[in-house]
Amino acid sequence: MPPIADLVLFAIALAAAGVVSGLLAGIFGIGGGAILVPVFYQVFGYLDVPDAVRMHLSIGTSIAIIVPTSIRSYTSHRKRGAVDTALLKSWIVALPLGAVLASVIAAVISSVGLRLVFVAIALLVALRMLFNRESWRVGDTLPTGLANQIAGVVIGTLSGLMGIGGGVLNNTYMTSFGRPIHQAVATSSGVGVLISIPGIIGYVWAGWGAAGLPPGSTGFINWIAVALIVPIALVVTPWGVKLAHSMSKRQLEVGFGVFLLLVSLRFLVSIYG
Known part of the structure; x- marks a missing residue:
């Protein structure tokens, strides 16, 4: 067991992460x-959580935190009239279904596999954001019908496997059409709500009875980490919303792209370093 001083230091680090995640929830419409x-x-590695479940626990705990931060971000953006509620209503089944599929996959996939999924998706989105060109647009209107439902399931599944609220993928999806x-960011906050709530249930189920989980865990969710971060993130999220509406489109894209690139490189180091 790590010394008390080290545990306090990590608690402070988690609190700082709560500030960052709250800002990100508001700025980019993601759950952080x-x-x-x-x-x-x-943090879980330092606490000697086995590698076999460490990434799973990290993702499940992140999903749990996304619920309140996404709701907070969504209500703030909706007050500004920026949310595409029609798109959210059309995904009322597709996004939760994708989140459930993600938890089923998480129950059988390895830790390295989960990290590689995270890196691959984050890198693709980062490159598109950093080098975005108008000619990269897929179309002028969002798909409807079956194509729209498939998009919702895919966004829900991949987001659930990354431990994110769907903002990363939905921002890319909406801007590609x-x-x-700004509308994509606002709508993504609602996407996070639809993904994270069933995601909690799924990751509890997927990790039920798993060996090596730290105290305070239910399945692949650690409630101690959730309790530390959520209050801070809820306070900070509206600040991020204000920042998002004061930034230009290109500033949002570059900031988002650089952020994802750094996160991807960090995970590659954890796999191959």
Whole structure:
């Protein structure tokens, strides 16, 4: 067991992560999972959580934190009238279904496999954001019908496997079809709500009875980490919303791209370093 002083230091680090995740939830419409998952991975490793379940626990705990931060971000963005509620309503089944599929996959996939999924998706999105060109647009209107439902399931599944609230993928999806980045960010906060709530249930089920989980865990969710971060993130999220609405489209894209690139490189080091 680590010394008390070290545990206090990590508690402070988690609190700082709560500030960052709250800002990210507001600025990018994401639940902050892209920063929390790497932080949790390091902290749980120091606490001697076995590698076989460490990434799973990091993702599940991140999903749990996304619920309140996404709701907070969504209500703030909705007050500004920026949310595409029609798109959210069309995904009311597709996104939760994808989140459930993610938990089923998480129950059987390895830790390295989960990290590689995280890195691959984050790198692709980062490159698109950093080198975005108008000619990269897929279309001028969002798909409807079956294509729209498939997109919802895919976004829900991949986001659940990354421990994120869907903002990373939904921002890319909506902007690829000509939607403004600010509308995509606002709508992504609602996407996070639809993914994270069933995601909690799924990761509890997937990790039920798993060996090596630290105290305060239910399945692949550690409630001590959740309790430390959520209050801070809820206070900070509205600040991020204000920042998002004061930044230009290109500033949001570059900031988002650089952030994802750094996170991807950190995970590659954890796998091959």
